[in-house]
Structures are given as structure tokens and as C-alpha cells.
Amino acid sequence: MSDIVPRLWLIPFLPLLAAGIAALTPRRGRVLSAGLAIAAMAGSLVLSAAALAAALRAPGEHLYFNFAWFDLGGGTLRLGWLLDPLTAFMAVMVCLVGLLIFIFSIGYMRADANFTRFFCFLSLFAAAMLGVLVANSLLLLFVCWELVGLASYLLIGFWFDRPAAAAAAKKAFITTRIGDLGLLIGIVWLYNSTGTLLFFDGGRGCLEPAALAGLSGTLACGLAVSTAVSLLIFCGAVGKSGQFPLHVWLPDAMEGPSPVSALIHAATMVAAGVFLIARVYPLFSADQALAGVPVHALTVVAFIGAVTALLGASIALAQSDIKRVLAYSTISQLGYMVLALGVGSWVAAIFHLLTHAFFKALLFLGAGSAISSTHHEQDIRRLGGLAAPLRITFATFAVGMMALSGVPFLFSGFWSKEAILHAASEWDVSRLPLLAGLAAVVLTAFYMTRLICEVFLGRPRSESAAHAHESPAVMTVPLIVLAVGAVGLGFLGTPAWPWLQSALTGHPVPSRPILSGGGLMALSIVLVALGLGSGWALFGRRPRAAAGNPDPVEAAAPRLFAFLAARMKFDELYAATFLRLFDALGRASVFLDRRVWGGCVDFVAGLGAFAGRANRSADEKGLNGGFNAAGEGLRSAGAGYSSRQTGETHGYLRAIAVAFVLLAILAIFGGGR
DSSP states (O other), X not given: OOTTGGXXXXXXXXXXXXXXXXXXXXXXXXXXXXXXXXXXXXXXXXXXXXXXXXXXXXXXXOEEEEXXXXXXXXXXXXXXXXXXXXHHHHHHHHHHHHHHHHXXXXXXXXXXTTHHHHHHHHHHHHHHHHHHHHBSBHHHHHHHHHHHHHHHHHHHTSSTTSHHHHHHHHHHHHHHHHHHHHHHHHHHHHHHHHSOOBSOSTTOSTTSHHHHHTTOOBOTTSOBXXXXXXXXXXXXXXXXXXXXXXXXXXXXXXXXXHHHHHIIIIISGGGHHHHHHHHTHHHHTGGGGOTTOSOOHHHHHHHHHHXXXXXXXXXXXXXOBHHHHHHHHHHHHHHHHHHHHHTTOHHHHHHHHHHHXXXXXXXXXXXXXXXXXXXXXXBGGGOOOOTTTTHHHHHHHXXXXXXXXXXXXXXXXXHHHHHHHHHHHTOSSOSHHHHXXXXXXXXXXXXXXXXXXXXXXXXXXXXXXXXXXXXXXXXXXXXXXXXXXXXXXXXXSXXXXXXXXXXXXXXXXXXXXXXXXXXXXXXXHHHHXXXXXXXXXXXXXXXXSSTTSOOHHHHHOHHHHHHHHTGGGHHXXXXXXXXXXXXHHHHHHHHIIIIIIHHHHHHHHHHHXXXXXXXXXXXXXXXXXXXXXXXXXXXXXXXXXXXXXXXXHHXXXXXXXHHHHHHHHHHHHHHHO
16 A cells, blocks of 8 residues: 555645634734645645555555544444545646635735635635545545535635625525435435445445445335435435536525635536545446346436536526626536436546536636626626737636637547547437537537627727726736646547546556547537537627627527526526425424414413412412411410419419319219219
């Protein structure tokens, strides 16, 4: 075992330590707070790189270090650290992208009064996310998973004085808790069935064949136990990764600062659900070999991912807030990753996760640069003309836009998305996920073209856009680094050199010609060109002249555009159904609590009070009165008797004489009868 494995805890500990120190730092300690956060992330990046090197030296192996946490009844609860290529690549990505976002935040948050608190929350989030990655126990993963949720709540609601930000933080926290409840039930069920929550433990871990064999039983509904447990765990991924139907929290989470959007909703938090499924993939695929199972867990995963990919891309078409467009794009891209997991290619899902982290963080930070330069203007209808004053921001944003759109062959998003589409084309269960993925391809290229044209081309449509200026180097340098990653990372997984795929699996993957995709690759390229061309025709050739002018799509299909702009009315639907149901249940609970259970308590209390009054009356007027009367009589008799006890001998003699005479009379006359 590598020497780095027992020390993996240092990777999340360094940001945690920085968060703890920053929490005690006063507001004036801005340099200390930011410096500690950046130094901690840099240290974690070095350790993660060392861990990656160790993992690559042991291909196909799971290196772990387990230890006893505390004794529980007759057994011992054990936790541990895990190192394999999946953990190592994810840790390097989180640390590198997180470090760049931390640096960008120095410039973006420079005028904020709560600068030190912001970096404290960023470090706490990074520590929790890295804890999720290095855990060799589902219990430890769940603890860090919940800390990720807490940190995201704090960051989304960072500007809590804004009602929208406070509401968005609560919405994100509560919505993801719904999924986490399913995850917790799945964890408890898995522990009950296998007796362990360690992933790997010398053949006794819950992901190893001996434990998985014990999950082959079937329930009354026909589902395999492994299927039921997997679907419960998938609930947690649905909530965290913004999958349908729990996707509604993620667009509202854009109320947080732009670096938060880049860190949480592009590279790390929302990717945690995809990572979770990839980590426990042997559990999800355990029911594939069982005969007679009506539903397989991965089939559900595939269809949820396909629906989410198409849904997110469709809604993004009609959004006017620059960050909400990117938020729905994130939902759609996460849907691609979940689709890949469902069709059996977790490697393609992780490939896209890694490339997406770079180009989506780039897009969010680019949006943050534009927002900061235009005095926090986020409405794309009021922007325009930013390409000239924001040259670096525009150039790097264009790189991210083309990577996300899947422009061939230079950009990383093309190669990772192609890997997913080819995996879907080989899935023999259904063609629907593939069709949904292809439809999302053209929609993605279209709405990203719309976005870049509305924001950067044409003339400024507001005073804030007219006076925009380029961001400082502390913000633009991270954009350049991310742009390089958005281009270069894709070449690590091309068909001609599938190094990343080989490294993740630990087995050599044969290389193929670049154009080995054949007709599917050609179709994908045509769809990308169709999306880019139609977007340019509508928004690039004739840019919007004024903020009040209608959107070309809106003019062509006003009802559809309004429906999409209203986010398909999912919030209204949930408000009319689930929220109304929960409100009714709440009122019923209040009625039961106050009227029924409270009435019963009041009745019992009344009986107690009545019994007390009766007891008091019987005690005071009955027993006490009788005893008092008897005592008074005895006292009076005693007083009368004592008054006659004078102590005079002559008086006593007279009384004796009188008594003698009376006795004599009684004896004489009584005896005569």
C-alpha cells in the first residue's frame, strides 16, 4: 500500500483547518482569510497530485486504509480512506478548479464587507467535498455529503439580506433533503443486509462480491433487494445533481455570488451525485445478472438522465438571466452524465464530468466577470457589446461556449459528449435516451449561441453595459487557465488516445481512428452545426437593438417561449400539488395537536384539577374538620377538668365526703330493692 493512503485525510483537513481559522478571523483580516484558503487548496492540490501518481502506479486496484472509530454494542464501527483513479482524478479536479475559483473570488468579492466569512464558507465547502471523495465508508461519505449541503446553504444564502437569496438557500436545502432521506434509508438498508458500510475491506466490503451476493433476493413487488437499495441511494444523487424531478432548486441557487455558482453548480457539489453512482456502480449493476427482475436500477437511471438532459436544454432556450441560462445548461449536462451511467458507461460519465467542470466553471466565472464589469447587471437583454471592452472575458467565454456546444474537434466537450452518445447507441434496452441526447445537442448549441450573441455582440443596451471595463488580472488569469483546460483535457480521452479511459478502469483500452464514430459522429456534428447556424441566423446577424425588443424565438412561438421562460411551471405545479398537500397536512397536524391531542390533555388536566379540588375539600372539610372538632371537644373538656384542679386539700376532702354520702345513699336505697 502506498504511503499516501493513510494520509489521505490531509486532503480535506487542510481546507477544514483554513475554514476554522477564518471563522475566528475578524473582518479586517481579509488577507489572512483569503491567503489561508488559497494556501490550503494549493496544499490539497499537491497531495491530490501525489495521490493520483500513486493510483496510476497501481492500475485496477483499490488502495484503502480502514480504522476503528468507536465501539458499538458488540462490534466496532470502522471508517476508512480510499484511493483509486476515480478518487484521485476527482480530487485533482476539485482542488485545481477550486483553487482557480478561490483566486477569482479575491477580485470578485473585493468590495464585500463579509469577505472573510465568504472564504471561510468556501473552505468549509471544499473540505466537505474532498471528504466525500476520499471516503471508503458510505457512512463517512454521508456525513461529508450533508456538510456539503450545509456549506451550499451558507454560500447560496451568503447575501441573506436579500429575500430572494434567503429563499433560494432554504429551497436548495429542503429540496436536497428530500433526496437525502432516500439516501439515508438506502444506507440503513444496505448496512442491515451486508453488515458493513465500508466499500472495500479485504473481500468483506459492501461493494465486493460476497456482500453483493447477499442482495440477490427479491421483494414482494418483484424488485431485487439490490435494485431497491440502489434506487434509494439514487434519490440522493437526484437531489444533489439536480435531476428531474428535484431539479427546481438549482436555478434559484444562482442568487449566490458568481464564484459560488462556479464552484457548487459547475464543478463540485452537483457532480457529487454522479460521483456517488460511479463509486457504488457495482451495487447498481448487481441486478443485471438476475433473471425475472421487472426493473433494473440502471434503466431508471438512464431514463431520468435522458429526461433531465432534454428538459434542461429546453428551458435554457428562454431564460433571460445569464446565470440561469448556465444553470439550466448544468442541469442538462448532468443529465448527460447520469444517462451515461444508466447505459453502462461510468467512464464516459466521469470523462464528461471532468471536462464539464473546466468549461462550465469557465462560463460561470466569465459570466461573473461580465456581471462585475457591468455593475451586477445579469439580464442578457440589457447587455450587449461587451466583446470590445472585455476582450479576455469574451475570448475565454467563447472557448467555454464552444466546448459546451460540442464544437469538433478541438474542444473537450465534443469528445466527452461523443463518448456518451456512443455508449447510448450501444444500449440495447431503448433508443429513447440516445434520441433525447441528440435533441439536446442541437438545443445546447442553439441556446449557447443565443447567449454569447446577446451578451457580447451588437451594441450596449444599457448604461451599465456601455461603461463596462475588463476585469483585473486576478479574475482574468483563472479564466485563461480554465480555457486551456477546456481545450486540452479532451485530448486525454480521444478514440485515438484513450489514456483517461485506461487510467480510470486500470485496463488498456484499444485506440481507434479519430473518425471511428462513423454515422453517429457525423450526425452529432451536423446537429451542432444546425444549432450554431440557427442561433447565429436569429441572434448574430441581427443583434437585438434595444432591451425591450422581443426575442426572435418569442416572436415565432410566444406561448411555447412563455412556457419555457416560466420554467415549464414546475414551481407552480409543485405549489399546487405537493406544497398544498403539505400545507393541508400541516393544518391537520395543527388541528390534531391543538384540538384533539391538546383537548385530550386539557380534559385529563381538568379531571386532575377536579380530583384535586375534591380531595382538598374532603381533606380540609371532612377529615380536618372532624379532627378539629374532636380536638376542640377534648380541649374544652380538658380545660373544664383542669379548672377544677385547684390543689386545695380541703376542697378535695369535701368532694370525697360528698361522694361518700352519695354512694352510701345509693347503697342503702338501692340495696333495699
